[in-house]
Structure formats: structure tokens, C-alpha cells
Amino acid sequence: xxxxxxxxxxxxxxxxxxxxxxxxxxxxxxxxxxxxxxxxxxxxxxxxxxxxxxxxxxxxxxxxxxxxxxxxxxxxxxxxxxxxxxxxxxxxxxxxxxxxxxxxxxxxxxxxxxxxxxxxxxxxxxxxxxxxxxxxxxxxxxxxxxxxxxxxxxxxxxxxxxxxxxxxxxxxxxxxxxxxxxxxxxxxxxxxxxxxxxxxxxxxxxxxxxxxxxxxxxxxxxxxxxxxxxxxxxxxxxxxxxxxxxxxxxxxxxxxxxxxxxxxxxxxxxxxxxxxxxxxxxxxxxxxxxxxxxxxxxxxxxxxxxxxxxxxxxxxxxxxxxxxxxxxxxxxxxxxxxxxxxxxxxxxxxxxxxxxxxxxxxxxxxxxxxxxxxxxxxxxxxxxxxxxxxxxxxxxxxxxxxxxxxxxxxxxxxxxxxxxxxxxxxxxxxxxxxxxxxxxxxxxxxxxxxxxxxxxxxxxxxxxxxxxxxxxxxxxxxxxxxxxxxxxxxxx
Ligand SMILES: Cc1cc2nc3c(=O)[nH]c(=O)nc-3n(C[C@H](O)[C@H](O)[C@H](O)COP(=O)(O)OP(=O)(O)OC[C@H]3O[C@@H](n4cnc5c(N)ncnc54)[C@H](O)[C@@H]3O)c2cc1C
Numbered sequence: 389x390x391x392x393x394x395x396x397x398x399x400x401x402x403x404x405x406x407x408x409x410x411x412x413x414x415x416x417x418x419x420x421x422x423x424x425x426x427x428x429x430x431x432x433x434x435x436x437x438x439x440x441x442x443x444x445x446x447x448x449x450x451x452x453x454x455x456x457x458x459x460x461x462x463x464x465x466x467x468x469x470x471x472x473x474x475x476x477x478x479x480x481x482x483x484x485x486x487x488x489x490x491x492x493x494x495x496x497x498x499x500x501x502x503x504x505x506x507x508x509x510x511x512x513x514x515x516x517x518x519x520x521x522x523x524x525x526x527x528x529x530x531x532x533x534x535x536x537x538x539x540x541x542x543x544x545x546x547x548x549x550x551x552x553x554x555x556x557x558x559x560x561x562x563x564x565x566x567x568x569x570x571x572x573x574x575x576x577x578x579x580x581x582x583x584x585x586x587x588x589x590x591x592x593x594x595x596x597x598x599x600x601x602x603x604x605x606x607x608x609x610x611x612x613x614x615x616x617x618x619x620x621x622x623x624x625x626x627x628x629x630x631x632x633x634x635x636x637x638x639x640x641x642x643x644x645x646x647x648x649x650x651x652x653x654x655x656x657x658x659x660x661x662x663x664x665x666x667x668x669x670x671x672x673x674x675x676x677x678x679x680x681x682x683x684x685x686x687x688x689x690x691x692x693x694x695x696x697x698x699x700x701x702x703x704x705x706x707x708x709x710x711x712x713x714x715x716x717x718x719x720x721x722x723x724x725x726x727x728x729x730x731x732x733x734x735x736x737x738x739x740x741x742x743x744x745x746x747x748x749x750x751x752x753x754x755x756x757x758x759x760x761x762x763x764x765x766x767x768x769x770x771x772x773x774x775x776x777x778x779x780x781x782x783x784x785x786x787x788x789x790x791x792x793x794x795x796x797x798x799x800x801x802x803x804x805x806x807x808x809x810x811x812x813x814x815x816x817x818x819x820x821x822x823x824x825x826x827x828x829x830x831x832x833x834x835x836x837x838x839x840x841x842x843x844x845x846x847x848x849x850x851x852x853x854x855x856x857x858x859x860x861x862x863x864x865x866x867x868x869x870x871x872x873x874x875x876x877x878x879x880x
Contacts, residue, residue, distance in 0.1 A: 391417045392414040392415050393761065394416075395417070396419050397603055397609075399428045405752050406544065406553050409753065410547065410553055411765065417554045422866055423822065424826045425555070429713055432709060436476070437533035441499065445499055452751070455746075456745060468775040469535065470659040473532070473533040477641070478645060480645065489526070516639065516640060537742055539829070540742075550770055556587075560587055561585050561586070562586060564609075566730075567584065583598050596730060597732065600731065613731060617725065617727075618735060621716075624711055626681065627688065629664055631837055632837075642654060642695050644694065653695070665692045713735075713736050724758070775831070779804065796809035796810070800850070804835055808850060814827050824862065825865040
């Protein structure tokens with residue numbers, strides 16, 4: 389099959405571009421090595437839509453952060469993705485930090501961030517009474533927000549499918565070659581030609597343009613065809629998620645003054661009403677190490693106490709770790725590869741990559757057009773995607789829905805009040821869930837206090853029924869994560 393554009397990597401960057409390209413009459417394919425979208429950095433991060441006061445003025449980090457932030461409210465409303473503009477507070481822990489806050493304020497103003505303000509300790513106490521009383525001031529950024537990061541990534545990819553794109557999962561790109569129109573392999577890659585991307589499963593696709601959005605592996609993917617231009621290394625961050633009992637401890641996202649190692653430990657409500665505390669920052673070289681450690685979590689607990697000592701870590705319901713993709717340079721790598729005509733690198737997209745994704749996607753379309761991609765508007769582009777959220781409906785709406793479809797009257801996940809109807813919807817959607825965690829990422833059963841202890845087996849049953857497959861073959865998450873080891877008396 390020959391495509392106009394092949395995007396390698398179904399994280400938030402690849403998926404945002406996939407949707408954006410749906411606005412044009414193009415054949416686009418989104419290629420992902422894992423068995424679902426949003427399984428890289430885009431699933432395990434702080435999920436903050438940064439205001440943009442932090443990245444150095446004049447960088448792509450600053451430009452796309454601020455532009456991306458402005459696109460969020462409408463994008464999330466169109467795609468039915470949970471988002472709240474709760475604002476951010478960057479606090480000064482000591483007098484020295486006040487100087488730093490002033491620098492951040494000035495940098496933010498230069499970056500074009502709206503409504504920034506520096507406030508004194510009394511105002512901080514009024515805004516956030518559960519913070520340490522010793523905090524001596526704060527930068528207030530009202531345009532900061534929180535989002536469901538894997539919900540957004542999944543919704544973007546789904547929107548691309550609704551608008552005619554194709555997604556290939558379980559397809560790790562392991563070879564890229566370029567051919568001329570007579571089918572001869574090109575050695576001079578600056579010449580126009582057709583790319584062939586071959587997967588580890590032996591299949592291949594052909595495409596006129598390639599976008600490398602492979603996250604922490606974007607250096608390896610670039611080197612499958614081009615001369616090495618950059619490297620990307622992982623920096624791990626570990627987190628606590630706390631029960632909703634703790635969710636109202638703070639209203640805004642609370643940051644420390646950023647240091648050389650990044651934005652420091654934050655305390656934030658999540659968009660679903662939990663409390664998030666983390667991350668730390670550990671440099672390493674293992675791009676597959678998502679383990680949490682006693683040391684990393686102890687650091688998070690200890691450091692977060694500088695912000696507030698009222699977090700009750702006994703209410704922790706889950707720990708997780710994410711890997712930041714650190715580029716060898718200081719900025720995002722967003723470039724048409726000078727050595728390979730038709731290759732666009734969106735590489736080393738570290739934080740604020742989630743915030744920047746919608747703006748990077750728009751800019752990428754311009755870069756592809758500059759490289760010769762014909763853009764003819766798709767008159768049938770559908771910007772919307774809807775999702776039923778039973779727990780958020782009024783009583784009258786719930787009654788009406790249950791009357792139409794009784795599966796919305798059966799609660800499967802007690803903690804999050806998720807109905808069977810929502811789970812079935814998550815499985816039957818375009819790009820529907822195939823694993824228990826795939827269902828969780830789309831509609832949240834298993835995200836609550838019991839972490840799937842009660843609803844997990846019932847989700848498994850619904851998946852088996854809807855996919856017309858045996859329960860033994862079903863996975864919790866990535867390939868190989870079987871849940872049932874053998875047949876039970878009941879399943880024999
Ligand atoms: C701890 C942490 C905290 C963060 N906090 C924030 C935040 O609060 N706000 C913010 O704006 N940003 C934040 N970020 C940054 C943000 O998460 C990333 O910038 C963003 O998710 C990057 O998306 P991506 O699509 O480039 O990468 P990914 O999501 O990693 O996607 C890349 C995809 O490529 C696939 N892939 C790799 N190689 C191949 C191959 N050969 N063939 C096929 N597929 C391949 C991978 O499986 C993966 O799915 C944070 C990141 C981390 C790790």
C-alpha cells in the first residue's frame with residue numbers, strides 16, 4: 389500500500405499530526421510498535437498543560453508551549469477529552485527563589501503568556517491554604533491546565549481514523565529504504581523518491597513522506613535512513629497517585645522554582661479528581677525501564693513536603709514511572725532532515741511536549757507542505773468525537789440513557805462509577821480497546837481506589853464477549869501480559 393505520509397510513533401505528537409493531516413485529502417498511516425496508541429511518554433507524565441513561562445524565550449519549546457496551550461480548550465471540547473484550566477502556582481521556598489520568580493515572570497511575558505502575576509505570601513495562603521506557611525511568594529499562571537494525557541492521545545488518533553487515516557499497531561519499523569520511480573534503490577537520499585518502511589513482522593508499507601515521531605527511540609528511527617544527527621536519552625520520573633480523598637488538597641498545580649534538572653516535584657489535582665505528586669529526575673540509559681524504586685519515591689515524598697506536609701501518602705493508590713525523551717541539544721528537534729528529502733523529524737520532544745503537541749502538529753503540516761506535500765482540503769473533515777461519561781450526567785440524562793440501552797444501568801467499576809455501556813463503547817469505537825488497560829485508558833474502569841481488584845475480571849469478560857475471543861488470550865497491557873495462566877474449571 390502506498391501512502392502520502394507515514395507517521396512512525398503513536399504518541400501524542402504522532403497522533404496530533406495524524407488528526408491534523410485528516411483535514412486534507414491525503415492517505416495517511418500512523419505506525420506503532422506497541423499493541424495500542426499512547427504507550428510511550430504520552431501515557432506516563434504529569435499531564436500538565438503548561439502556561440509557558442519557563443522555556444527560554446526564542447526556543448521552539450517556548451513558541452509551541454504557548455501556542456499549544458491556547459489550542460487546548462477547544463481541542464479538548466471537540467474531542468470530549470477531560471481538561472481543566474485550573475491555573476499554576478510556582479512558589480518561592482526562600483528569598484532567593486523570589487529573584488528566580490521575577491526572571492520567570494519576565495521570561496513568560498516575553499514568551500507571550502497571558503495574565504501572569506507575582507503575589508506575596510498572604511495571597512498564596514488564601515489561594516492554597518494547605519501549602520507550607522513558610523512559602524514567601526508565588527508566580528500565578530492562570531492559563532496553566534490539567535488534561536487526561538492518554539485520553540487525549542487516544543482521541544487524537546481516533547479522530548485521524550474517523551477522517552480516513554489508518555493505524556497499524558504491532559508494527560515496529562526496523563528498516564527504511566528509498567527507491568526512485570523505476571524501483572531502483574537510491575543512494576543519494578536528497579533526491580525525491582518513495583520510502584519503504586519494513587516492520588519486524590516482515591510486512592511493509594510505502595510512503596512519499598515519513599514523519600519520525602518515535603519519542604525516546606526517535607534517534608534510532610532517524611538512523612534507519614539518515615546520517616546520525618542527534619541522540620535521545622531517557623530521564624525517568626516517578627510518581628504517586630492518591631485517592632480522591634486527597635484530590636482537593638490543592639486546587640491549582642503547585643510547582644517549585646525550576647532547577648537545572650527540570651521543573652522539580654509538583655503537587656496537582658488530576659483532571660479526574662485524584663492528587664498527583666512527583667516526579668523525580670533520574671538519568672539513565674535503559675529506554676525500557678519503567679520501574680518505580682524505593683529511593684525515587686522516597687525523594688518524591690520528602691521533596692513534596694517542602695510544598696505541603698499535608699499529603700497523606702497512606703492514601704496512595706498507585707505509583708508509576710515515565711521516561712522523558714531528552715534530546716542531545718537543548719531544544720525540540722523539529723526539522724526536515726537535510727540529508728533525507730521527505731523525512732520530517734519530530735524528535736526529542738521532552739516536556740512541555742504534551743502541551744506543545746497541537747501546535748507542533750500544525751507547524752509540521754506547514755513543513756511537509758514546504759517539502760512538497762500537496763494539501764487539498766478535505767471538505768468532509770469531522771472535528772468532533774463524542775464519548776459517553778455516565779457519572780457526569782444529570783439524573784434525567786442517566787434515566788433517559790438507561791431507558792434506551794440497559795447496559796448503561798449496570799455499574800462495572802464501583803470506584804469510578806463506570807457502566808457496562810461505556811466499556812462496550814470503548815471496545816467498539818474506531819481504534820477500540822483490545823486489552824484490559826486499553827479499556828482503562830479509554831473510560832477508566834480500574835483507575836479508582838481498588839485499581840481493578842473488583843472490576844478487572846468483569847472487564848475481561850466483556851472484552852472476551854465483545855471481541856469474540858477466549859479470556860485466556862486476553863492481555864492486561866503490552867504484548868505478553870497475559871492475565872489468565874490456564875483454564876479454570878469454569879472456562880474448561
Ligand atoms: C515524567 C514525565 C513528565 C512529563 N510531564 C509533562 C507535562 O506535565 N506537560 C507536558 O507538556 N509534557 C510533559 N512531559 C512530556 C510529554 O509527555 C512528552 O513530550 C510527549 O508525551 C512526547 O510524545 P511523543 O509522541 O513524542 O512520544 P511517545 O509518547 O513516547 O510516543 C512515541 C511512540 O513511538 C513508538 N515507537 C518508537 N519506536 C518505534 C518504531 N521503530 N516503530 C514504530 N513505533 C515506534 C513508541 O512505542 C511510542 O508509542 C512529561 C514527560 C515525562 C516522561
